[in-house]
Amino acid sequence: MIDINWALVAPLLVIQFILFIVALIDLIRIHETNGPKWVWAIVIIFLNTIGPICYFIFGRKTS
């Protein structure tokens, strides 16, 4: 097995987790999204890192 130094990898996981949580909370609180909310929920939950970023770029409604 790979001998992973968790102290090194932890920041990576923390950042991914922050992106995930912020995107999810914003999705819950936002009034309306481009496209159905539940689709974005799936995207955020199942696509690691890319999901939250895509939501921030394309999902949030700007008007």
Added chain:
Amino acid sequence: MKTFIILLQKEFRESWRSFKFLWMPLLFILLGITDPLTNYYMEDILNAVGNMPDGFSLSLPDFVPIDILMASTGQFQSIGLIVFVITIAGMINRERQNGTATLIYVRPISFFALFMSKWVVGSLLGILSVSLGYAGSMYYTAILYGSVDTMSFIQMVMSYCVWIVFATAVALMFSAIFKTAFATTFTIIVIPFGVMIDSLIGQYWHFSPWKLANYSVQLLSDTHNEYYIKTLLLTIILLILAIIIGILFTRKNAGTTKI
């Protein structure tokens, strides 16, 4: 000047409330720390994944810090840059298309102030993201591979920031000229694809804005690049040009806002 401050505040508010100042830096930090980490674990990963035949020994090159920072720059120049310019290329035209610009344009603002407020906020977003991304990359590189000269590193980051500020101006210029779909397409072609194209066929010329990123990383090495200053100057000149064109088109296309 006063309207500039008010518009600047508005842009900051928007970027802050849409979490751009959170997720963009985080994305760049992720991109920055990916390469030092994966390269470090590459041998282990390959061993774990592949059933290497006996006697086969994989020899990975021995990376030095500058290689890793170069790899991180490659990440910024591809994924990072695409995401960044998509975000910027919608800043002016989207407001016209959804009609929110109307209630701003009917007020006595100058389009210079309007464009500059967006450019300043976009640039600061880029500078913050890139700086944190490089900081992340450098931190891991220093732990895993060794350090580089601090002054050279700062110089490199600042030099790369000139490129990001240039990219912001170009994306905003297209945003002022075209609707969102076209502006995004053109910006992606000119900025991230431009970098790719320049790296493929760019050996025939020595200075262009698309080379600035690579030249910036070269600042870490001892070799002196005689074309660096010219490239930097050219980038700054084109940056100013993009801003001027952008302001002119922001004014010219003000009437296209949905009323």
Added chain:
Amino acid sequence: MIRIEHLTKVFGGEKVVDDLSFVLEAGTSTALIGPNGAGKTTTLSMLTGLLKPTNGSIRMNDTQDIRKEIGFLPQYPNFYPWLTALEFTEMTGKLNGVPSRDAKKQAERVLDFVGLTNDRSKKTSTFSGGMKQRLGIAQAIVHKPKLLILDEPVSALDPVGRREVINLLKQLQQHSTILYSTHILNDAEEMTDQLLFLKKGQLVEQGSLKDIRTKFDSFRYKIQFTSKEEASLFATQSQLPTTVEESYAFIEIKDGFPTMQELMSQLIVLPFSILKVERVTMTLEEIFMKVVGQ
């Protein structure tokens, strides 16, 4: 006073606004009236500076940048969803030169005026159509503009919302110059000093409500029968020029003719019953149709 001369806008070879000239006197209200596509929005957009006229001029007493002196409510106002009503009104006030220290107070005052006191700290993304229209009015008056330009201020609202907004506008009317467009003529009847009738980009008639009434209005007799057939039968039999609508017959009065007696003498011999006879004036809508139909 604002003077508009030979205002023209061409879109793709077509004159959408064609040589308009009119004057907006200080303190008066003017209604720009016309069916959809007449060029109302285009005209107002040129007045706000959003669109450049192809031809013609807009002049306001010794003002260089007309944008400083106007407040504008678009037909469908759009707001930044990430700002609250108060933040937005404050920002727009500041952009119009309201000093920073007064901007918030002033914004609160106009939001009170439009009845958004309790909603002022909500994000505009949660606002209903009527609330948006009222916020639209607030941002248009926050800097106390000399001229208030409103594009179909009540057309998109339900009857209750319409009533509310009309009442707001009536209050504003007392101390500002207003130019608004509408295709609903009942609204114009309520609050107007000057009427501008627009048809296919051209100004076909202008004047005060009273002038236009005396010029175009005519009195008519309106006779109600029990059925459409009877009304039609009367129309063919009578020697008077008669139009029929449902079970009503209308007879125009020209130079006092026919008199009520003359009409009665014809009605009295009819073999069927008459429910009602009255002398009526035209609605503004009917006058408009008459003017525009010419």
